Amino acid sequence: MNHTSDERSGIDQVQTEENLSEILKVRREKLVRLQSEGNNPYEITSFDITHSSQQIFDYFDEMEGQEVILAGRIMSKRIMGKASFAHIQDEKGQIQIYVQVNELGKEAYDSFKTYDIGDIIGVTGSVFKTKKGEISIKAAEITLLCKSLQPLPEKWHGLKDPDLRYRQRYVDMIVNPEVRRTFVLRSKIIQAMRRYLDDRGFLEVETPVLHITAGGAAARPFITHHNTLDLDMYLRIATELHLKRLVVGGFERVYEIGRIFRNEGMSTKHNPEFTSIELYQAYADYHDIMNLTEDMISTIARDVLGRDVVTFQGKEINLAAPWKRITMIDAVKEHTGVDMSAVQTDEEARKTAEKLGLTIDSKATWGEVLNILFEEKVEEQLIQPTFIMDYPIEVSPLAKRKKEDPRLTERFEFFIYGWEFGNAFSELNDPIDQKERFMEQVRQRAEGNEEAEMMDEDFVNALEIGMPPTGGLGIGIDRLVMLLTDSSSIRDVILFPTMKPKEQ
RNA sequence: GACCCAUUAGCUCAGUCGGUAGAGCACUUGACUUUUAAUCAAGGAGUCCGGCGUUCGAAUCGCCGAUGGGUCACCA
Numbered sequence: 001m002n003h004t005s006d007e008r009s010g011i012d013q014v015q016t017e018e019n020l021s022e023i024l025k026v027r028r029e030k031l032v033r034l035q036s037e038g039n040n041p042y043e044i045t046s047f048d049i050t051h052s053s054q055q056i057f058d059y060f061d062e063m064e065g066q067e068v069i070l071a072g073r074i075m076s077k078r079i080m081g082k083a084s085f086a087h088i089q090d091e092k093g094q095i096q097i098y099v100q101v102n103e104l105g106k107e108a109y110d111s112f113k114t115y116d117i118g119d120i121i122g123v124t125g126s127v128f129k130t131k132k133g134e135i136s137i138k139a140a141e142i143t144l145l146c147k148s149l150q151p152l153p154e155k156w157h158g159l160k161d162p163d164l165r166y167r168q169r170y171v172d173m174i175v176n177p178e179v180r181r182t183f184v185l186r187s188k189i190i191q192a193m194r195r196y197l198d199d200r201g202f203l204e205v206e207t208p209v210l211h212i213t214a215g216g217a218a219a220r221p222f223i224t225h226h227n228t229l230d231l232d233m234y235l236r237i238a239t240e241l242h243l244k245r246l247v248v249g250g251f252e253r254v255y256e257i258g259r260i261f262r263n264e265g266m267s268t269k270h271n272p273e274f275t276s277i278e279l280y281q282a283y284a285d286y287h288d289i290m291n292l293t294e295d296m297i298s299t300i301a302r303d304v305l306g307r308d309v310v311t312f313q314g315k316e317i318n319l320a321a322p323w324k325r326i327t328m329i330d331a332v333k334e335h336t337g338v339d340m341s342a343v344q345t346d347e348e349a350r351k352t353a354e355k356l357g358l359t360i361d362s363k364a365t366w367g368e369v370l371n372i373l374f375e376e377k378v379e380e381q382l383i384q385p386t387f388i389m390d391y392p393i394e395v396s397p398l399a400k401r402k403k404e405d406p407r408l409t410e411r412f413e414f415f416i417y418g419w420e421f422g423n424a425f426s427e428l429n430d431p432i433d434q435k436e437r438f439m440e441q442v443r444q445r446a447e448g449n450e451e452a453e454m455m456d457e458d459f460v461n462a463l464e465i466g467m468p469p470t471g472g473l474g475i476g477i478d479r480l481v482m483l484l485t486d487s488s489s490i491r492d493v494i495l496f497p498t499m500k501p502k503e504q
Numbered sequence: 505g506a507c508c509c510a511u512u513a514g515c516u517c518a519g520u521c522g523g524u525a526g527a528g529c530a531c532u533u534g535a536c537u538u539u540u541a542a543u544c545a546a547g548g549a550g551u552c553c554g555g556c557g558u559u560c561g562a563a564u565c566g567c568c569g570a571u572g573g574g575u576c577a578c579c580a
Contacts, residue, residue, distance in 0.1 A: 022549050023514055023531055076540075083537035100537060117530075131538045150514070154529045156541055157516040163572045164515090175515090219579065265505080265578050274580070413580095420580060451579080476580045489573095502553095502571055 027149045030114055034147065039111075041144045047071055047122045054092035056127055060135050063127045068137065070095070071122040071145060073174065076155055079113055085136075088121065089174070096136040097123050103140055111144070117155075118148030166497050179492075185304060186481045186493055190257060192303040193277060193477075196296050202253040202279060207242035209235060209259065213454040216240030216398070219262040220450050222272075235261035239278045240398065240472065241459045244427060247280050247470050248462045255279035257477065268489040269419065272498045275477040284471035285426040286410045290387050293414060293422065293473060294321035297385075301484060312417055312483050315383060323385040323414065328374050331388055335378045340370045367392025367407055382415035391425075397437040397453055399425035416483060422475035429470065431463035 020028070034040060050069045072088035072095070082101040087094045101109040103125075115121065122143040130136050153159040158175045165172040165179075173179050194204065212231075214221035216238030224233050239256045246254050260276045281288065298308040298319045308320040326334070333339050336356060343349050349369040350360045358376055360369060370392050382388070390402060391411040399409035410426035428434050438460065444452035481493040491497040 021514070026531065078539050078542050079536090080539065080542070081536040083539080085539045085542080087540080096540075098538070102537080130540090132540075134538095134540075136538090151530055153515040155515095156529065160516065161511090161572080163511090166572090217580085260580085262579070264580095267576095267579085268574085270579060276580080423580080474580085479580070500571070 023151055024149065027116060027147070027151075030116070031147045031149065034144070039144065041147045044143070044145055047143065047145055049122070052092045053088075053090050053095035056095060056137070057093070057135055060127065060129075065126055065128070067124065067126050067140075069122065069124045070137070071120065073120050073148075074115060074117050075152075077115075077117060082109075084113065088123065093177075096130070096134050097125065097139050098128075098130065098136050099139045099142065103138065104142065108142060112142050115142075115144060116148060116151070118150065118152045119144060120146035120148070162491075163499075166491055167499055169495055182481075182485045182487060182493060183495060185485050188304045189300055189481055189484055190275075190477065192300040193257070193296065195303075196299055197253075197255050197279060200253070202255045202281075203251055205243070205246060205251070205254050205256055206258065207236075207239055207246075207256060209261075211236050213456045215453050215456045215459065217262075218451040218453065220264055222261045222263045237262050238474070239276065240474065241456055243278055243280050244467060244470070244472070245459065245462045247282055247427075248465050248467045252282035252468075253280070266498065268491070269479065271478065271490050271494055274490070274494070276474055277477055278472065278474040280427070280470050280472045282468040282470050285469065286389070286412055286424055286471055289424045289471040289473050290323075290325060290389075290412060290414075291321075293387075293424065293475075294319075294323045294385065297480070300480075305484060310484060310486070312486055313488060315417060317384065317416060317483070319385060319416075323387055325387045325389060325412075327390045328370060328388050328392075329390065331378045331382075331386075332370065332373045335381060336373060338373065340366070340373070365392075365394055367394040371395050379415060379420070380418035383417055385414060385416045387412045387414050396425065397441055398428055398434075400428050400430075401433070419479060420476075421479055421483075422473060424471065424473040427467070427470040427472045429463055429467040431460050434463050435460045 031041075048069065049071050051063075053070065053072065056063055056068065056070075070088075070090060072090035074086055075089045075094055076087045078085040084099045086097050086099065088097055099109065099112055104112065122145050123137055123139050124141040125137040125139040128136060128138050153171065153175050155175075159165055159172055165176070169179075173183075198204070210224070210226070211221075211234045214234035214237045216236075217240065219237040221234040221237050224235060225231070226233055237260060239258060239260070243254055243256060255277060257275065257277045259273050261273050262270075263272065264270065266272065281292070298321050301308045301310060301319045309316060309318050311317070329340050338352055338356065340349065340352075343352055343366065346365045346369075349366040350362070350364055353360045353369045353373055356373070356377065358372060360372065364372070371394070374388065378388075389412045390405075390408045391399065391413070393399075393401060393407060393409050396409040396411045399411040402408045402410055411424065413420050413423045415421065428437070438453060438455045441453035442455050445454070478490050478493050481487070482490060485493060487493050
């Protein structure tokens with residue numbers, strides 16, 4: 001324990017206590033009184049409960065009249081002289097307690113009256129139903145388990161200020177039940193995903209977060225420093241290159257669910273750290289991965305929500321397989337009338353796009369133009385789950401070329417509600433081609449594209465050892481959770497989203 | 505990074521034309537033994553986000569800054 005910092009924080013506390021608002025002073029005085037009477041709640045180390053609130057609701061018929069012990073946070077209080085009602089909240093929900101001076105004795109009842117909303121109490125009592133029909137606990141004994149020194153937000157309007165909700169998620173969770181529901185669902189979604197993959201012979205692995213080269217995606221990395229090695233390192237921007245090394249090593253089905261870090265803009269769809277699932281299956285191609293993707297996601301939805309048709313932001317989304325599959329060229333044709341397969345040269349491609357009102361870099365290639373046309377004219381219209389297949393090679397440095405058209409790759413991304421949810425390909429396993437594509441990325445980097453990939457010599461080395469034909473997939477889990485919980489902001493599905501510290 | 509909006513009691517919010525800072529919940533005191541947004545009576549509670557300026561006078565007008573939200577850009 002660090003005495004210096006302890007003393008300092010102690011001094012800070014004394015100083016701030018002089019400035020405490022009345023409401024905070026009252027609670028501290030209550031605590032001091034409890035402590036001086038030998039009832040310091042913070043000295044209590046454990047409390048044995050017999051039931052949760054949920055169990056009492058679920059099994060009321062058998063439990064009526066039975067004695068139970070439960071614990072929770074006081075959420076509301078109605079004192080009516082010699083009898084009181086309160087609601088306490090545990091992990092599963094809220095239950096009413098009925099507290100009478102006759103049952104508790106005067107001394108205990110008087111202390112109960114001084115307890116505040118926010119305090120945590122243990123209640124021993126019997127299960128009953130009130131005159132108005134609410135399942136409740138008639139308290140025989142009440143133990144203060146924790147004193148709350150700050151008032152909770154108002155019971156009726158809750159906590160709305162988004163700044164406070166994200167910074168003090170613990171308060172948000174206490175007063176906004178849907179927050180807890182969302183994060184329980186998040187946990188269940190990831191659990192269902194693991195179950196799905198484990199059942200199909202996938203092995204879950206963990207690969208490094210600290211990277212020497214940040215590869216596997218086009219993104220700006222976070223840089224950190226290892227002191228002993230005196231080495232700048234990157235926080236990973238993808239798990240891809242390590243997972244493929246494992247396929248080289250002989251793990252034929254692997255996946256990793258883990259945190260990814262990208263040093264880029266923030267928005268309702270982007271947090272600097274987010275969670276991805278990447279999986280790799282040897283001897284599979286991107287068609288196999290499409291089958292797996294639509295089956296996995298619709299299965300997760302059914303497991304977790306009990307249905308595969310969901311409502312997201314007012315739109316009904318049908319996740320049931322099969323999903324629409326269309327090539328990027330056909331999708332562009334469908335939405336713009338432009339047939340890029342008939343366009344031969346880069347220049348012709350640029351002119352075609354400009355005719356549609358797009359501003360195109362004078363060096364843009366046919367493939368880059370195709371990708372821009374798709375992103376600008378098609379993407380946001382893909383509301384129902386759609387696989388977009390066959391991406392241009394320029395934007396797909398890790399995917400296998402299509403045999404019948406070397407300008408394209410065996411790659412797909414899938415879109416729901418106009419958002420990209422995942423990315424997959426028949427993985428490039430030609431080490432010579434891979435090295436050339438890294439070189440091209442390095443050239444782009446030299447020209448100032450900070451998101452271009454870095455050369456990863458060891459990954460090329462692994463491919464030289466030999467990787468079987470492999471299909472791979474990456475999905476942004478946070479967005480999947482948004483979809484399945486109907487959350488409009490990624491911050492609503494991340495417990496502690498990245499926040500700028502407040503000044504001072 | 506750019507633009508727009510917000511910031512007033514612990515929380516949710518009013519605040520007129522620039523003229524003494526308001527409500528509900530929460531809190532304190534009292535009444536009340538089946539209430540449930542309990543009720544009734546009384547009371548306390550403010551760095552009006554911060555700074556500078558305009559003005560006799562600023563929560564209110566102007567400028568600068570902070571944080572958040574939204575849109576765009578970048579991305580998943």
